[in-house]
Amino acid sequence: MTTSLAPRVFSGVQPTGNLHLGNYLGAVSRFVPLQESFECIFCVVDMHAITVWQEPKELFHNTREVAAAFIAAGIDPKRHIVFNQSQVQAHAELAWIFNCVARLGWLNRMTQFKEKAGKDRENASVGLYAYPNLMAADILAYRATHVPVGEDQKQHLELTRDIAQKFNNDYAEEIAAAGYANGFFPMTEPLIAGPATRVMSLRDGTKKMSKSDPSDLSRINLTDDADTIAKKIRKAKTDPEPLPTEAKGLEGRPEAANLAGIYAALSGTDVEAVLKEFGSAQFSGFKQALIDLAVEKLSPITGEMKRLMDDPTHIDAILSDGADRARALAEPIMRDVRKIVGFVGRAG
Ligand code: TYM
DSSP, rough: OOOOOOEEEEEOOOOOOOOOOHHHIIIIIHHHHHHSSSEEEEOOHOOOOOOOOHHHHHHHHHHHHHHHHHHHHHTTTTTTTOOOOOOOGGHHHHHHHHHHHHHHHHHHHOOHHHHHHTTTGGGGHHHHHOOOOOOHHHTTTTOEEEEEOOGGGGHHHHHHHHHHHHHHTHHHHHHHHOOOOSSSSOOOEOOOOOOSSBBSSSSOOBBOOOOOOOOOGGSOOOOOOOHHHHHHHHHHHSSSSSSOSGGGGGTTTTHHHHHHHHHHHTSSSSSHHHHHTTTTOOHHHHHHHHHHHHHHHHHHHHHHHHHHHHHHHHHHHHHHHHHHHHHHHHHHHHHHHHHTOOOTTTTO
């Protein structure tokens, strides 16, 4: 047996409310074409969500809403797997093993923990600190080879590779004895590409568009109706200059660069093509075109999400079926992990 694995995609989205255009363009919309060439696993990571306080009723609702967004965006839960993390115990079990593989020094370098914990670090949950180990477990419990994410997850994916590498080294003898010639866990490839890997706030082009921004005007939510989308784009911060005709003219103009990137991602082109069309035009005209495009692309998704949310039993059935299939993929991998680590019992 070797570790030349069939390509397998894994990605996750937290059910923490306010799913926004950044999540859609940086991640969910990019999941859709991968279904043609990969076996895909898309996970609503509810265990990650509780690393900061979640009202249980809202977590319940938001978990279904992320699943609805996956499906409304075009993910096929019959051909691929859609489920919520807490239904598959392998994630928690492997995360514990990775807590014992990853080094404190590695986690101390994680910028997202520093941002999320803020000044009151002593009061952050232990889960928030160990969060990247759970993320590595999500991916490696399926020995996934490719992970599509936005730019902000890059450091976590580097850590995932470090953990895989250290596990492969620490247990090299046992891994070889179990019949694996090239290490047990793969060196997962991040898939971070396209014009919208980092969508910025509509109110401040130097800040990432985020679920937790107190200003709702800073983001377009996937639940926003056409009027709200139009209002938010109209109010989006810009500078007084018209759009440049070439990408290098966007340097030092974060708001203009952000809107051009959003347009490019929504229309499936690149920033150069957008500037060719709108360069030297005033922002008002460009903004109207962006409103029309955003409404055209997002309204069908919002409508389909609403329709799906009206039938929660159907969503829950999809999540349970996905969890059963995810468990079936993870369980043989976990049996080998237990044997490799030296746990007596269920190794089988
Ligand atoms: P989360 O829930 O914060 O975000 C979900 C996805 O959306 C991307 N994203 C963005 N992309 C572009 N511009 C933005 N402004 C923007 N904001 C968010 C994120 O990069 C992500 O791809 N830790 C992950 C969830 C996770 C995961 C995993 C991902 C848990 N386990 C395993 C991949 C593989 C997170 O918090 O994403």
